[in-house]
Amino acid sequence: MIEARATRQTYIKVFVELAVLxxxxxxxxxxxxxxxxxxxxxxxxxxAKAGLVALYYMHLKYDNRILSIIGGFPLLLVxxxxxxxxxxxxxxx
Amino acid sequence: MNTATATTEQIENPFPGMPPxxxxxxxxxxxxxxxxxxxxxxxxxxxxxxxTWPVVSDIxxxxxxxxxxxxxIVSSVAMVxxxxxxxxxxxxxxxxxxxxAVLGLIFLGIQAFEWNELIHEGIRPSxxxxxxxxxxxxxxxxxxxxGGVIWILYTTVKAFRGGYAENHIGVxxxxxxxxFVDVVWIFLFTILYLI
Numbered sequence: 001m002i003e004a005r006a007t008r009q010t011y012i013k014v015f016v017e018l019a020v021l022x023x024x025x026x027x028x029x030x031x032x033x034x035x036x037x038x039x040x041x042x043x044x045x046x047x048a049k050a051g052l053v054a055l056y057y058m059h060l061k062y063d064n065r066i067l068s069i070i071g072g073f074p075l076l077l078v079x080x081x082x083x084x085x086x087x088x089x090x091x092x093x
Numbered sequence: 094m095n096t097a098t099a100t101t102e103q104i105e106n107p108f109p110g111m112p113p114x115x116x117x118x119x120x121x122x123x124x125x126x127x128x129x130x131x132x133x134x135x136x137x138x139x140x141x142x143x144x145t146w147p148v149v150s151d152i153x154x155x156x157x158x159x160x161x162x163x164x165x166i167v168s169s170v171a172m173v174x175x176x177x178x179x180x181x182x183x184x185x186x187x188x189x190x191x192x193x194a195v196l197g198l199i200f201l202g203i204q205a206f207e208w209n210e211l212i213h214e215g216i217r218p219s220x221x222x223x224x225x226x227x228x229x230x231x232x233x234x235x236x237x238x239x240g241g242v243i244w245i246l247y248t249t250v251k252a253f254r255g256g257y258a259e260n261h262i263g264v265x266x267x268x269x270x271x272x273f274v275d276v277v278w279i280f281l282f283t284i285l286y287l288i
Contacts, residue, residue, distance in 0.1 A: 010175055015170045022166065026159045029150065029287040039288050046283040050276045057173045057272045063115075064108050070119045074126040081134045091140065 006056050014056045021049050095101045098254040118266050122273050125237075129277050132233060133284060143222050150250045152216060152223075153286055154207060161203045165238075168196035169275040172245075172268045179252075179261040186264070187252035193271065194249055204235050227285060234281055237274045244270060 006014075025045050028038065055061040060068045108116065140146055175189030207230075218228040248267045251257065259263055 003116070005177075005180070008174070011170065011173050012178060015166070018166050019163065022159070022162055025283065025287060026155070029155060039246075042283050042287050046279050053169060053272050053276050053279070054115070057169055058269055061100045062113050063242065067119045070116075070123050074123050074130055076231075077127065078130040078134060081130070082195055086184065087139055 005059065005088055010056060014052050018049055018052055021052075022046050103139070110113065110260050114262055114266060114267075118269050122240070122269065125273060129233070129241045129280075132230055133280065136230060136284065139222050139226055147221075147223050149223075149286060149288075152211070153287055154210065158206060158282065158286055161200055161207075162278065164196055164203070164277050165200050165275050168193050168274055168281060172271045176264055177270045179257055185251055186257075189248040190245055190252055190264070190267075194242050194245040197238055197245065197271075201235060201238055204231065204238075208209070229280055231284060234274070235261065235279055237277070240268075241271050241274050 025042060028042060028045075031038075055073070060071070106113070171189050171192040172270075175186045175193060177183075179188035180191055216224050216227075218224050244267050248263060251263070
């Protein structure tokens with residue numbers, strides 16, 4: 001069971017990746033360029049960091065898939081909420 | 094007559110090897126994800142429907158909060174190392190738990206300092222929609238950090254008294270909660286401070 005888990009080295013490696021991604025995020029925050037592109041990059045970086053924490057630190061990568069389904073289902077609801085919001089925005093005025 | 098014993102003994106775990114507590118913890122986390130998702134989508138909706146939104150980088154102390162974000166990430170590493178240590182029977186794991194709790198407290202201290210600064214600049218929850226949403230989101234997250242610190246301190250004390258020797262589910266559950274709080278902050282930092 002222990003063998004199926006991440007090792008200490010994996011945890012440290014993920015930590016370095018999280019630190020680097022955070023540094024990139026903060027660097028991007030001080031640049032102004034295409035606003036839409038900037039938002040997409042920043043959200044992508046945040047999703048990558050969240051994914052690293054969920055997969056390795058919360059062990060979703062090694063656990064039964066049902067736990068990923070339980071945790072992922074609300075995210076599907078978020079997407080539905082955002083789509084409804086976008087339609088609401090587009091049909092205003 | 095022996096039906097009672099039969100029902101309690103013969104319930105099979107549909108997910109072999111998974112502790113029921115861990116399954117329950119994930120159900121709880123799913124409800125927490127929905128809670129924060131509701132808040133974040135509300136923020137996005139308000140932000141994009143409000144014509145005058147302040148330039149957040151002019152108001153918020155981004156380097157300070159970036160450092161705080163880093164502190165929370167380090168606390169997550171300490172937590173996961175505590176779990177790794179307890180799983181391998183390493184007796185130093187209570188120190189990792191203590192480090193996690195201390196880092197969590199530092200995060201809260203910096204957030205309190207940030208709020209204090211903002212309030213002195215005249216940005217209050219009642220100032221405008223930015224203030225209202227900013228304090229609601231960071232406040233609910235801060236409460237979760239505070240709850241997590243209390244939970245981890247309890248775990249730490251129990252660990253120093255020789256707890257978790259036979260099973261370490263308690264450390265794992267506290268870890269899951271703590272990492273969840275970290276994940277929420279990853280999104281809040283991006284959405285509130287960087288975008």
